[in-house]
Amino acid sequence: MKAPDVRLKGERVTLRPLTRQDLRIMSRWPQFRDPLYRLFDWPKRSDASDDLWFYQLMRDKQRVYYAVENEEHKLIGRISLREIEGNRSARLGIGFGPDYVGQGYGTEALEIFVQHFFDDLGFDRLVLDVAAVNDRAVRCYERCGFRQVGTHYQYAGADEDMAFLRTQEYGHLRRFFKREHYRNVMLSYDMAINRKEWLSLQGDDSAQS
Numbered sequence: 001m002k003a004p005d006v007r008l009k010g011e012r013v014t015l016r017p018l019t020r021q022d023l024r025i026m027s028r029w030p031q032f033r034d035p036l037y038r039l040f041d042w043p044k045r046s047d048a049s050d051d052l053w054f055y056q057l058m059r060d061k062q063r064v065y066y067a068v069e070n071e072e073h074k075l076i077g078r079i080s081l082r083e084i085e086g087n088r089s090a091r092l093g094i095g096f097g098p099d100y101v102g103q104g105y106g107t108e109a110l111e112i113f114v115q116h117f118f119d120d121l122g123f124d125r126l127v128l129d130v131a132a133v134n135d136r137a138v139r140c141y142e143r144c145g146f147r148q149v150g151t152h153y154q155y156a157g158a159d160e161d162m163a164f165l166r167t168q169e170y171g172h173l174r175r176f177f178k179r180e181h182y183r184n185v186m187l188s189y190d191m192a193i194n195r196k197e198w199l200s201l202q203g204d205d206s207a208q209s
Contacts, residue, residue, distance in 0.1 A: 001057070003064045006120070010112045013105055018065035018078060023050040025075045029097040035164035036133060036173070039157055042095060068096070068109045076100035079113050089125040102136065110144050118195050125194045129154070132187040133176045141191055145201045150190035155183055
């Protein structure tokens with residue numbers, strides 16, 4: 001479905017509804033240089049496939065996407081909600097273009113969005129899953145108050161995508177990956193934050209009520 005018609009402004013980033021044109025830009029983002037982070041690249045699709053994807057998104061009441069712009073009004077990332085259950089809970093997704101990671105944009109965008117999620121949209125609980133090898137993302141979520149509540153394995157990619165794990169540089173990460181039912185899977189953390197926890201982080205007395 002379409003995101004609320006809002007512009008959520010921070011010091012350096014702005015969140016707004018995702019548009020078709022945003023998909024054109026995201027589909028042309030370069031790959032991550034690090035083969036580990038290529039596992040999280042935004043998929044390359046044709047314009048026709050993007051149009052179909054966007055059409056399906058607008059009709060899906062359990063998914064919504066926001067675009068993230070930087071101070072130069074460039075599209076640098078996206079934030080999504082899926083598995084939306086009334087105003088009880090939803091699952092977060094977040095990703096940034098390779099040229100914009102490691103600069104604090106993700107943490108700022110997430111802090112703005114979580115406030116919007118609890119204050120404006122009135123949800124009770126926000127959950128997410130994150131690859132255990134993605135230290136950068138895990139630290140970002142922890143800074144924003146998310147706590148680990150479980151683990152699971154999810155599909156990681158084809159054998160050629162996993163080739164980097166055979167090198168000495170990435171050998172220490174092999175413990176996070178395994179073969180399961182003839183597929184490559186990787187360990188993921190389940191994380192969550194609820195309204196009471198978020199209010200407590202803001203120092204809001206109402207968190208104790």
